[in-house]
Amino acid sequence: MPHPMEAYLRSQMQGKYNQPDAARQDALNLISHYKDLKPSIERFIFNDGSSKNLVCLKGTIPVVYKGTTYNIPVALWLQEAHPQVPPLCFVQPTSTMQVRQGKHVDSNGRIYLPYLTDWRPRSHNLVGCVQVMAAVFSEEPPVFAKPAPGRPPPPQAQPYPAQQRTPYPGQAFPPQGPPTTNYRAPTPYPTTTTQQPPYPSPTGTGYPPYSGYPQPNQMSVIPTAYPPQSQAGMQQSKDTKIEDSMIKASLLSAVNEKLKRRLKDTLAQAESETQALRKTESELKVGQEKIDGILKRLELEINDADANRIMLQQRNDELTSEIDKLQQKQDNLDVDDVVMATTPVYRQIVTSFAEEQALEDTIYYLSEALHKDVVDVDTFLKHVRALSRQQFMLRAVIQKARKSAGLANVY
Known part of the structure; x- marks a missing residue:
């Protein structure tokens, strides 16, 4: 049974996208896996001021952070060359959220991932992109909840997930744009001329409320980044007594962060080495194709050479046989008698031609x-002048004689 959005995507992509069938199938696979993502046609404005109407897959994706599932609002813009080029991915916070700038998200909400940087049409797709996005956001949430208006912020910011006092931002993890220098130039935050469909709100308009969104009247029950302190805990902090479980949790958190950083470094190094090996593999394949072509040409040339050698051997045998026959018939042949012409005109042509060729050889040796x-x-000039004059006269005689004999002119 065809997808309900297939006809809509077909009508919007036909004539606009370079590969409409492949782009439509990739978008249908994504919205089949993530039901909250809906396609629409909206205007995207680039850095140079130009704008295009592109297919935008907008909605929320589930992200598990510290055991709690949050619905993160995102928008994926499919460029006209999709799937040959990666999509333009953005975080689109609601009015109750704020973008959290990090290693993978800039202040405008633009998302940067190695999956997008190393995009390959045959092995990368939108489903894999969103899966990688959810895995990255589970470690570093891209948005956090704004404090309620008129209410002083609590000691620890309420999480969407909560904005913790982690080393970021700081010297350890400074804000950055594209993770690699070969990343495409970042485009501005997309603006649309059409009204955006509403995201979940506390009043229940638009999409139904999601469990991951903090409600204004439920700020006290939203899961925080740290366990809430009880009265006993506050008394223990006054007495400067720390429980073993808190020390253990702190150590586990520090070790976990360190292992994650090392794992990311190892993964980046492995990806770089993999790219180098793939490049070497492609070069070796090209070289192998060239060698195969050279071997085929050599084989053809060897076959031609063998055929020519056999033919030359046959001709040599024939000439040897003819020479033996001539020697047997007559050992003493007079060349002048053999070449002697039958008429005076022909005799004059042969004699004049022989003399002219002799003069040509004489000039060459001079x-x-x-x-x-x-x-x-x-x-040299003296002799060449005299010989050239004789040669000219002989050629004139030859030309006149051939004309008298009805032969074609050779000069």
Whole structure:
């Protein structure tokens, strides 16, 4: 049974996207896995001021943070070259939330992930992108709840999940943009000309309220980043007594953060080495194809050479046989008698041609002698002038004789 949104996506993508079928199928797979994401056509404004109407998949994705599931509002913009290029991903907080700038989210809500930086059309898709996004947000939430208006903020900010006093932001994890230098230029936060569909609100309008959203009248029961202090705990802090469980939790948290940082560094190094190995593999495949082509050409040339060798051997045998036959018939042959013409005109042509060729050879050897400094320039010019004059006269005689004999002109 076709998806209800398939006809809508087909009509909106046809003629606008380079690969509408692949882009539509990728979007349908995403909204099938995440029911809260809905497609729409909205205008996206780029850094250079240009704007385009693009397909936007907007809604919430579930993120588990410290055992509690939160629904994080996001928007994925599919570019016209999708799936050849990665989507433009943003966090879109509601009026009760605020963007938390971090290693993967900037102040405008733009999301940066290695999955997007290393996007490959055949192995990457929108479902995998959202899964990686949820895994990253489970470690570092991209939004937190704003304090209720008119109420002083509590000692610890209420979480959406709660904004904890972690080392970030600071020198350990400074805010940053794209994680790699080859990341595409970040685009501004998307603005739309159409009214955005409402996100969950405490009054129940729009989408039904989600369990992860902090309600204004439930701020006291929202799960906090740290366990609430009881009266006994407050008395123990006054007496400067720390329970073993708190020390253990603190140590486990510190070790967990350190292991996560080391795991991320190891994963980044492994990805870099994998990219280098893939590049080397592609170069080796190209070289192998070239070598295969060279081997095929060599094989063809060897076959041609063998055929030519066999043909030359046959011709050599034939010529040897003919020479033996001629030697057996007549050992003493007079060349002049063999080449003697039958008529005076033909005899004149043959004689004049032989003399002209002899003069040509004489001029050639004179030039060789000049190059080797056997004769000087004056002697060379003197003899060449005389020989050229004779050669001209002989060629004129040959031309006239061939014309008289009805032969074609050779000069």
